[in-house]
Amino acid sequence: IANPRHERRDRARLALAQRRLAKKAKGSANRAKARHKVARIHARITDRRRDGLHKLTTRLVRENQTLVIEDLTVRNMVRNRRLARAISDAAWSDFRSMLEYKAAWYGREVIAVDRFFPSSRLCSACGALAEAMPLHVRIWTCGCGVTHDRDVNAAKNLLAAGRAVSACGAGVRPQRRTPGGQSATKQEIHGATRGISRL
Known part of the structure; x- marks a missing residue:
């Protein structure tokens, strides 16, 4: 669901920015600047992920009359430390929400098994x-x-x-x-x- 090329590059930038933030003195102007930079990278990752989700869900709804998905318990699945990052990155809950409201717009059917x-x-x-x-x-x-x-x-x-x-x-x-x-x-x-x- 996510764009792997952008995701990997942004994750590397985020890790670097977080390491630099950790080294700044608390209460300093430099720490505030570093914190803002981390926030900007987080926002960029979120925006790109949502853009990818919108493009994918729009294409799926336009090309299919009926869409079948699995009713996954995402809240429980993210408790698995090995899977938490991948599941969060995929934004399954957002994906399902977009799929359902776009299906309603286009008169399509979404079935959650x-x-x-x-x-x-x-x-x-x-x-x-x-x-x-x-x-x-x-x-x-x-x-x-x-x-x-x-x-x-x-x-x-x-x-x-x-x-x-x-x-x-x-x-x-x-x-x-x-x-x-x-x-x-x-x-x-x-x-x-x-x-x-x-x-």
Whole structure:
């Protein structure tokens, strides 16, 4: 989502400016100048990120009638120290917000699949569910013999789940529960993923 070229250069400038700020005497005029410089770099990073998000979300909404996303718990995910920087840089919450309001403008549909749907662990070829899968596992092979790229497999499963929700009119909010205790999205999944390898 972010622009890697600008992001890397701005991050290097930010790190240098922060080191210089740390060396300035507290209360000095030079410290105030250094603090303003750090703030300007932060603002530049934010502006460039938002510009990239606007361009991407506008293109996605213009080119697609229905967009399927995963209802991720970003607040919990940033607690992971290894992922916090990448998740914050991607600005997923802003991305979803822009996508939803632009979809409303253009008359498009945004479907958020339940956050508990095992998109990565569900075989998109046979529908079998793999055991717990750590984040470092990027490639895995199902018992049916099909080898999956974790992200591609998840995208296929999310697409099928989104189509099921769109076709059946099921709820897309994870808070909406059925009497059996599962979200409407979950109840449609197994039928939706059968034959997904043809996508």
